[in-house]
Amino acid sequence: xxxxxxxxxxxxxxxxxxxxxxxxxxxxxxxxxxxxxxxxxxxxxxxxxxxxxxxxxxxxxxxxxxxxxxxxxxxxxxxxxxxxxxxxxxxxxxxxxxxxxxxxxxxxxxxxxxxxxxxxxxxxxxxxxxxxxxxxxxxxxxxxxxxxxxxxxxxxxxxxxxxxxxxxxxxxxxxxxxxxxxxxxxxxxxxxxxxxxxxxxxxxxxxxxxxxxxxxxxxxxxxxxxxxxxxxxxxxxxxxxxxxxxxxxxxxxxxxxxxxxxxxxxxxxxxxxxxxxxxxxxxxxxxxxxxxxxxxxxxxxxxxxxxxxxxxxxxxxxxxxxxxxxxxxxxxxxxxxxxxxxxxxxxxxxxxxxxxxxxxxxxxxxxxxxxxxxxxxxxxxxxxxxxxxxxxxxxxxxxxxxxxxxxxxxxxxxxxxxxxxxxxxxxxxxxxxxxxxxxxxxxxxxxxxxxxxxxxxxxxxxxxxxxxxxxxxxxxxxxxxxxxxxxxxxxxxxxx
Numbered sequence: 001x002x003x004x005x006x007x008x009x010x011x012x013x014x015x016x017x018x019x020x021x022x023x024x025x026x027x028x029x030x031x032x033x034x035x036x037x038x039x040x041x042x043x044x045x046x047x048x049x050x051x052x053x054x055x056x057x058x059x060x061x062x063x064x065x066x067x068x069x070x071x072x073x074x075x076x077x078x079x080x081x082x083x084x085x086x087x088x089x090x091x092x093x094x095x096x097x098x099x100x101x102x103x104x105x106x107x108x109x110x111x112x113x114x115x116x117x118x119x120x121x122x123x124x125x126x127x128x129x130x131x132x133x134x135x136x137x138x139x140x141x142x143x144x145x146x147x148x149x150x151x152x153x154x155x156x157x158x159x160x161x162x163x164x165x166x167x168x169x170x171x172x173x174x175x176x177x178x179x180x181x182x183x184x185x186x187x188x189x190x191x192x193x194x195x196x197x198x199x200x201x202x203x204x205x206x207x208x209x210x211x212x213x214x215x216x217x218x219x220x221x222x223x224x225x226x227x228x229x230x231x232x233x234x235x236x237x238x239x240x241x242x243x244x245x246x247x248x249x250x251x252x253x254x255x256x257x258x259x260x261x262x263x264x265x266x267x268x269x270x271x272x273x274x275x276x277x278x279x280x281x282x283x284x285x286x287x288x289x290x291x292x293x294x295x296x297x298x299x300x301x302x303x304x305x306x307x308x309x310x311x312x313x314x315x316x317x318x319x320x321x322x323x324x325x326x327x328x329x330x331x332x333x334x335x336x337x338x339x340x341x342x343x344x345x346x347x348x349x350x351x352x353x354x355x356x357x358x359x360x361x362x363x364x365x366x367x368x369x370x371x372x373x374x375x376x377x378x379x380x381x382x383x384x385x386x387x388x389x390x391x392x393x394x395x396x397x398x399x400x401x402x403x404x405x406x407x408x409x410x411x412x413x414x415x416x417x418x419x420x421x422x423x424x425x426x427x428x429x430x431x432x433x434x435x436x437x438x439x440x441x442x443x444x445x446x447x448x449x450x451x452x453x454x455x456x457x458x459x460x461x462x463x464x465x466x467x468x469x470x471x472x473x474x475x476x477x478x479x480x481x482x483x484x485x486x487x488x489x490x491x492x493x494x495x496x
Contacts, residue, residue, distance in 0.1 A: 004075050007068040014064055018055035021047060024195075057195075069161050076154045083151040091132055091139035094444035094460075101444075101460035103474040107482070108454040113447050116457065116481060120445050123480045127473070129443065138445040143464070149434030152427050160424040167417025170199045178212045179271040179288040179407040185209040186261065186412070206261040206414070210238035213247070215268060215406040219337050227297060227336050234265050234408045250410075260416050267409035269293045270300055272320050272343055273402040278309035279395055288405045291320045292363055297333040298322050303365050304345075304399070305352055313352045314397050315365055316390075318345035318381070322404075331383070341404050346381040347373040347392055441469040443477070457481065 022032035033053045037044035051058030098104055109116070113136065120138045121131050129140035174194040178184050186208045188194060196202055217232035233251045240246075240258045250256050256263040271288035278284045284306045291302030304316040323335035324342035331344055351369035353360065360366060373380040375393045382390045384401040391398050443461040450456040459477060463469045 001075050004068065004071040007064060007071055011061075011064050011068055014061050015055065017052050021052045021055075023055065024053050065161075065165065069165060072158055072161060076158045080151055080154050083147050083154070087144055087147045087151065091130060091141035091442060094137055094139065094446050095462075098444060098446060098458045098460040101462050102469070103471075104458070104460040105474060105478050106456060106458040108450045108452055108456050109482075110454050113455055116447060116455070117445075119481060120477060123477055124443065127476075136447045140443045140445075141441070142443075143438050143440030146435050146438035146440045146465070149431040149438065152431030153435060154431075156424040156427040156431060160421055160428060163417040163420035163424055165417075167415040167421070169197050170201075171413070171415040171417070172196045172200045172202075173414075174412045175266075175409065176412065177269075177290055177407050177409050179290060180212050180215055180405040182288075182407075183209065183211045184410075191412070200414075206240075206259055208238060208240045208258045208261065210236040210256070210263070212408060213237050215408050217268060217337075217406070219335070229336070232265070232268055236263075260419075261412065261414045264411040264413065265408055266411045267293075269407055269409070270298060270320055270322060270338070270341075271405045271407045272302075272341075273405055274304060274343075275400045275402055276304065276306045276309070276314060276316075276397065277399075278306065278314060278397045279311055282310070284308040284310075284314070284397075286402075288407070290362065290407050295333070296336065298336040299333040302363060305354075305362075305365075306397075307352050307354050309397060312349040312396070314392075315348040315352055315370060316345045316399055317348065317365055318343060320344075324383075338404050341386060343384040343401050344381065345384065345390060345399065346379055347390070347396075347399075349373060349396060439467050439469060440464040441473075443473065445477070445481075 022036050024033050036053075037048075047053060051060065055061055095101065099106070117133055117135070117138060121133050121140075124131050124138070124140040127142070129142045130144065132139045172195060174191040176184055176190065176192050184190055186205045188202050188205070194202075212234055214235045215232070216235070218230050220226055220228050220230055231251075233249050235247065235249050236256060237245055237247050238256060238258075248256055250263060250265045252265055255265070269291060270293075271290045273288045274286070275283060276285040285304070285308070289302055289304050291300035293300050299322075300320045301318070302320065306314040319331065320341070320343055321331055321333040322337060322341050323333050323339040324331055324344075325334050325340075326332075331342070348365065348367065348370040350371050353366040353369055373392055373396065380393060384390055384399075386401055386403055389398050389400040441461055441463045444459070446458045448456045448458075459474055459481075461469055461474055
């Protein structure tokens with residue numbers, strides 16, 4: 001037990017860096033580690049080597065967890081066996097000297113011993129005691145529920161640890177951004193980011209696909225929280241396996257759940273719809289392009305790539321502002337909704353580097369082989385409202401801003417241990433509360449011949465916890481045994 005407590009404290013200390021440093025694969029801020037590394041270029045590489053950006057997946061954290069699991073198993077199982085034996089045990093015989101125990105009462109009576117035994121046993125059974133009787137003794141015990149609570153606490157603690165470990169070993173987490181009208185199939189190639197566990201079967205992911213039919217969001221337009229989202233929801237048409245297509249509205253904390261693979265709505269942004277034509281006036285790209293939000297007013301940045309353009313590949317880089325305005329520091333967004341959507345773009349030509357086999361982010365440009373388009377010796381850029389066209393110099397191509405759609409960020413998680421962990425946590429809490437509240441105690445009554453030709457009755461109790469037993473239990477038993485219809489005590493001592 002001491003080893004388990006030490007390892008538990010060590011695990012708590014090891015988890016602290018996970019709160020102090022940004023962690024990879026966090027859906028709410030996927031770029032947190034990248035930004036931290038840019039701001040701290042000297043420290044970040046060393047922290048990365050130590051696993052501080054993947055604390056809960058690091059080998060040293062896993063080693064502590066495994067040791068704790070082994071220690072708890074060795075501690076809990078033998079103790080659980082003893083607790084189970086204690087729950088099933090019968091009240092033990094009375095101690096030799098009852099006068100040393102709590103609430104001791106004794107008196108001499110002329111009543112029949114069998115009647116006294118029967119009355120005491122019936123009285124105690126009505127009050128929930130487990131009772132054993134003999135010709136001259138009554139043994140009673142109550143509060144076995146405390147040991148049941150103890151047993152539930154220890155076993156649920158072990159199940160809790162196993163459930164967490166099991167979920168982390170076979171589960172996975174992933175992220176994907178889908179524009180309105182776009183589709184997603186639960187295949188490894190479809191993910192923007194995918195983090196498998198040690199035993200994840202990536203070739204047999206849950207067969208489910210969906211289409212983002214519509215994304216609805218509303219914002220506060222007045223008051224101190226102007227611009228804060230009041231609601232956002234994604235309407236999905238999904239199909240699980242070979243089943244029929246169904247429709248569901250996914251909101252924060254209300255995910256799509258298909259056989260424990262859950263699709264959580266974690267964020268959203270804008271996807272400007274553009275059409276790119278090359279120098280031959282051929283359409284080489286058309287559709288929505290995801291732009292990453294930069295602030296609470298949804299000012300966003302992104303890139304548009306047209307690798308099929310001729311005679312040279314085309315690319316565009318810039319910003320999207322849903323409610324655009326221009327201030328002293330340049331263009332910005334005044335409000336997160338699309339009240340005055342505008343694109344601010346600059347153009348590049350050359351080789352996008354997509355043919356060398358090295359994967360690229362859809363949100364960045366590899367500018368090693370690109371040349372920025374210029375006019376009159378200055379970088380060419382333009383602000384576009386919906387319906388306007390950006391025409392590159394010398395007939396190199398055009399880009400038309402056709403409209404604005406939205407995209408939704410989904411975090412996909414498969415964690416089969418969550419339900420087990422939740423149930424274990426609830427049972428753990430209930431068991432611990434029960435073991436602290438319930439008072440286990442024993443009570444004995446012994447009869448023996450008296451020198452006055454009567455029967456000496458002795459009653460005493462004993463608490464198995466640090467809390468004293470209810471004070472009226474022995475008094476009520478004494479009152480039941482000294483009632484006029486049973487017998488009248490000949491001599492009664494002062495209770496101890």
